[in-house]
Amino acid sequence: MAGLVLAIGKHAPASYIFLAIGATLLxxxxxxxxxxGLIFGILVKNSKDKIIVPLFI
Numbered sequence: 001m002a003g004l005v006l007a008i009g010k011h012a013p014a015s016y017i018f019l020a021i022g023a024t025l026l027x028x029x030x031x032x033x034x035x036x037g038l039i040f041g042i043l044v045k046n047s048k049d050k051i052i053v054p055l056f057i
Contacts, residue, residue: 040054043057
């Protein structure tokens with residue numbers, strides 16, 4: 001977000017602004033995918049309490 005604020009403040013080309021927004025969205029998507037898709041799935045699979053313990057972790 002800091003890059004986006006700097007780009008807007010310096011009147012950067014629109015492509016830089018769209019690149020900053022796209023990168024921000026992709027980072028959030030990758031984080032959610034890696035946690036909810038991989039780590040949470042492994043915890044649910046290996047936990048005795050199928051959902052409670054992984055939710056708190």
